[in-house]
Amino acid sequence: MTAEVSVRVPQGWPTRRDPGRGIVLAARAPVEQRFGGSLDEAPGGAGAPTVVLRVVDIPAEEDLEAWRARALQELADATDAFSLEDDDAFDLEGAPTHYHRFAHRDGFTELLTEQWCWRVDGLGVTMSCTVATEQYPLYCDLFEEIAASVRINAEAA
Numbered sequence: 001m002t003a004e005v006s007v008r009v010p011q012g013w014p015t016r017r018d019p020g021r022g023i024v025l026a027a028r029a030p031v032e033q034r035f036g037g038s039l040d041e042a043p044g045g046a047g048a049p050t051v052v053l054r055v056v057d058i059p060a061e062e063d064l065e066a067w068r069a070r071a072l073q074e075l076a077d078a079t080d081a082f083s084l085e086d087d088d089a090f091d092l093e094g095a096p097t098h099y100h101r102f103a104h105r106d107g108f109t110e111l112l113t114e115q116w117c118w119r120v121d122g123l124g125v126t127m128s129c130t131v132a133t134e135q136y137p138l139y140c141d142l143f144e145e146i147a148a149s150v151r152i153n154a155e156a157a
Contacts, residue, residue: 003123007053008149010142024053047109047132049139051146056124064119065089068098071117071126081105085112092116093148103133112136116147125152 005024009015013027029049058067076082079102086101098117105111110133118125127150129143 003055003120003125004151004153005053005055005125006149006151007051007127007146009051009146013051022054022056024055025051026053027051047106047111047135049131049135049142050129051143052126052128052130053150054126054128056126058119058122058124060122062119064096064098064117067119067124068100068117071124072100072102075102079104081110093150095120095152110134114140114143114147116150118150118152120152125150 007025009025009027010029013029015025015027017023017025027050031048062070072084072087076084081104083103084100085103086099088099090097090099095118098115100115100117101112102115103110103112111130112133113128113130115129116127127147129139129146131139131143
């Protein structure tokens with residue numbers, strides 16, 4: 001299977017791609033667009049708002065729910081101070097979607113990540129939006145807008 005996956009991120013956010021690792025797009029808010037001063041002084045921009053859109057192959061026997069349950073367990077095992085805050089399933093723009101919000105830590109920075117996940121013809125598409133916990137209220141609406149912009153067109157290879 002192949003997929004054409006796209007997402008719209010805010011203008012001015014630097015982006016990169018790494019198809020070999022399944023990263024369709026990774027974007028980070030530039031310093032001048034981050035709210036508050038604490039993020040700007042953090043080494044390496046820890047806690048800066050980021051968006052990562054990824055596509056991975058999913059085993060044929062895993063449906064959307066099974067894939068997300070496995071992926072969340074893997075995240076919990078590999079992430080410092082993981083705490084699942086919200087877990088939901090619904091339709092977004094007409095497509096079955098799983099949503100997760102979880103807290104975790106990177107060094108001394110407390111973070112919140114929102115994930116929207118889709119399974120399309122054996123492919124798993126995950127959009128993750130991460131920001132420092134104290135900045136989350138400033139970005140949650142933007143993250144929802146970005147999630148609504150995801151477009152997935154899968155076709156046989």
